[in-house]
Amino acid sequence: MPQPDVRLDRVTKRFGDVVAVDDLSLVVEHGEFFSMLGPSGCGKTTTLRMIGGFEETSEGTIYLGDADVTDLPPFRRDVNTVFQNYALFPHLTIYENVAFGLRRRKIPDGEIRHQVATMLALVELPGYERRRPHQLSGGQQQRIALARALINHPRVLLLDEPLGALDLKLRKQMQIELKRIQTEVGITFIYVTHDQEEAMTMSDRIAVMRHGRIEQLGPPEDLYERPSTDFVAGFLGVSNLIEGEVAGRDDRFAAIRLPDGTVLRAPSASVNGAPRVRVGVRPEKLRVLALTDEASSAANGLNTLDGVILDASYIGVSTQYLVEIASGQRLVVYAQNIETSGAAEAHPDGQRVRLTWRPEHTFVIGAAPMTPSDEQPEGEIHA
Amino acid sequence: MAGATARAEASAVRADAPHRARRPLGRRIGEAILPIFTALVVAYLFLPIVVMIAFGFNDNVGRFNFTWQGFTLEHYATVFSSQPRMNQALVLSFTVAVISTVVATTLGTLIGLALARYEFRGRGPLNLLIFLPIASPEVVLGASLLALFVSVGMSLGLVTIVIAHIMFNISFVVVTVRARIAGFNRSLEEAAMDLGADEMTTFRKVTFPLIFPGILAAALLAFALSIDDFVITQFTAGQTVTFPLWVYGASRIGVPPQVNVMGTIIFAVALLGILLWSLLQRRERTLRAGTGPGVGAGS
Numbered sequence: 316m317p318q319p320d321v322r323l324d325r326v327t328k329r330f331g332d333v334v335a336v337d338d339l340s341l342v343v344e345h346g347e348f349f350s351m352l353g354p355s356g357c358g359k360t361t362t363l364r365m366i367g368g369f370e371e372t373s374e375g376t377i378y379l380g381d382a383d384v385t386d387l388p389p390f391r392r393d394v395n396t397v398f399q400n401y402a403l404f405p406h407l408t409i410y411e412n413v414a415f416g417l418r419r420r421k422i423p424d425g426e427i428r429h430q431v432a433t434m435l436a437l438v439e440l441p442g443y444e445r446r447r448p449h450q451l452s453g454g455q456q457q458r459i460a461l462a463r464a465l466i467n468h469p470r471v472l473l474l475d476e477p478l479g480a481l482d483l484k485l486r487k488q489m490q491i492e493l494k495r496i497q498t499e500v501g502i503t504f505i506y507v508t509h510d511q512e513e514a515m516t517m518s519d520r521i522a523v524m525r526h527g528r529i530e531q532l533g534p535p536e537d538l539y540e541r542p543s544t545d546f547v548a549g550f551l552g553v554s555n556l557i558e559g560e561v562a563g564r565d566d567r568f569a570a571i572r573l574p575d576g577t578v579l580r581a582p583s584a585s586v587n588g589a590p591r592v593r594v595g596v597r598p599e600k601l602r603v604l605a606l607t608d609e610a611s612s613a614a615n616g617l618n619t620l621d622g623v624i625l626d627a628s629y630i631g632v633s634t635q636y637l638v639e640i641a642s643g644q645r646l647v648v649y650a651q652n653i654e655t656s657g658a659a660e661a662h663p664d665g666q667r668v669r670l671t672w673r674p675e676h677t678f679v680i681g682a683a684p685m686t687p688s689d690e691q692p693e694g695e696i697h698a
Numbered sequence: 699m700a701g702a703t704a705r706a707e708a709s710a711v712r713a714d715a716p717h718r719a720r721r722p723l724g725r726r727i728g729e730a731i732l733p734i735f736t737a738l739v740v741a742y743l744f745l746p747i748v749v750m751i752a753f754g755f756n757d758n759v760g761r762f763n764f765t766w767q768g769f770t771l772e773h774y775a776t777v778f779s780s781q782p783r784m785n786q787a788l789v790l791s792f793t794v795a796v797i798s799t800v801v802a803t804t805l806g807t808l809i810g811l812a813l814a815r816y817e818f819r820g821r822g823p824l825n826l827l828i829f830l831p832i833a834s835p836e837v838v839l840g841a842s843l844l845a846l847f848v849s850v851g852m853s854l855g856l857v858t859i860v861i862a863h864i865m866f867n868i869s870f871v872v873v874t875v876r877a878r879i880a881g882f883n884r885s886l887e888e889a890a891m892d893l894g895a896d897e898m899t900t901f902r903k904v905t906f907p908l909i910f911p912g913i914l915a916a917a918l919l920a921f922a923l924s925i926d927d928f929v930i931t932q933f934t935a936g937q938t939v940t941f942p943l944w945v946y947g948a949s950r951i952g953v954p955p956q957v958n959v960m961g962t963i964i965f966a967v968a969l970l971g972i973l974l975w976s977l978l979q980r981r982e983r984t985l986r987a988g989t990g991p992g993v994g995a996g997s
Binding site: 367369395396398399403404405415416420463 | 904908
């Protein structure tokens, strides 16, 4: 098995009384696109800066490969950083910006010229050598910052919200670009962002962080399909959570009884033993059926809940429904507009409906309630 | 469609025209007075300099150079030969100015960096104390420096003048450089270190080139303050005579026109310096203009 590129062993960072990173352990494998995702103040940037050598650790050890780099200054670490505001040297040309790292290692001029040209081609800005940073657009500066870091062939590339200052369209484009470059150069990327879509688009694995700790770590599908905490469920997209009690389980499924007696099934593996739990399901997994004979027959083997449509809003690719179930709780449903044309809503307000979904699409979260102080992407509804 | 829009615009312009002619009277008077007023203020600022330059060309009679007699270039020809004492004084002033500028700029830049960059015990008070030499009256500083030098038994002369000039110059340098560093984006230094530059290389390749305009401004200010300082120099000079001291002494028996010539030359050099400076500033503004969002704010 190849050696991990970065290993954090019980790393803690305190700023005065504030614990920014709390006893964090982490392994990033070679060639991985690894993201640290979380709201501002969750410790993701501090963690990145400790790996880069810009912040000292209060406790714990950081390894690059098998070398302990905890006490090494940034210029002795085989990592490079793409900074949030690019940090291109305004007094130097693009050529000298990109060549900066090579010059420090006393590489001969001819070799530098060749490598800079190669790098500028990689980031698709060939021929920009003689310009200055201020003559470039934000997106171009971003690419130069990337070239300047990658030219040193670091063991790990650290990226601190590198797309934060770009507009949405450019950001989407750069996400694809970054992933392409990462695949092409095969360098380990550690990427810090607060944008869940950005992290999900590019990452092999994501660490969702909160209060200086890792809340959950795994591939994007795992985090989305099987969030293990309220926070992760809420931070990555929208989810419906319903309180219930574990009533029994077999090899495949656990039965969870809601206060009104309805029984829902969820994969056994997602139940961790706590009796009081919350059952979760993503809005796009729900199907809305008008309460007819057709509905009851279709519901065979599925989880079902009956309710009333409170609101339906057509948003192009999908229609969002707000459905009030028997307990009074409101669930969000995204229905793909496959059959509807939009003008005529499939389910008008006030209609009695049955919601159905597959038990496999159900996740279960232990009943620890979320603290209200937690920052969440407010009202963000992703279709 | 387009034609209709153009016609509408044209009529809007016509409707606007008579309105513009009917501006209030007060405002019209104001607009007439403003250029005159401005010209008067500018004249007020520059009259002394004009007089100085003009009387450098005066074909004066006798010791005094106060009434216009006629035009001559003679004083320009004799500026360095007719007044050997003035030349000595001038050389001394330049020596003092150069030494005190170099030393004060170096020390002041380091203090400015420390004050802008690092948290240390006594930083707050020091930030305030650094203003003291600027704020206190020169007479007080001069008198106390004299008392100090005498009490430690130093003989007054070039050394004491230089020490005094470095002292008051440091404050000006610190204040100028600190302001420059305050707007400096630290992540540029982090980027340099990230790319393999150690602390010294980072300073040489990134920090210094970027704060250099501030240091240069500080040095020019220090030089200007030193070369024409009178009060503090008077207290600390002993028998030594700098250019300002010599001019003051000469004025009691009649200032020779060569002083005007020398003043004109110094003024011309200073003017050239200012022009160069503003050119540098303009270049630098374009450099800073596009360093990316958030850079100027200094995150």
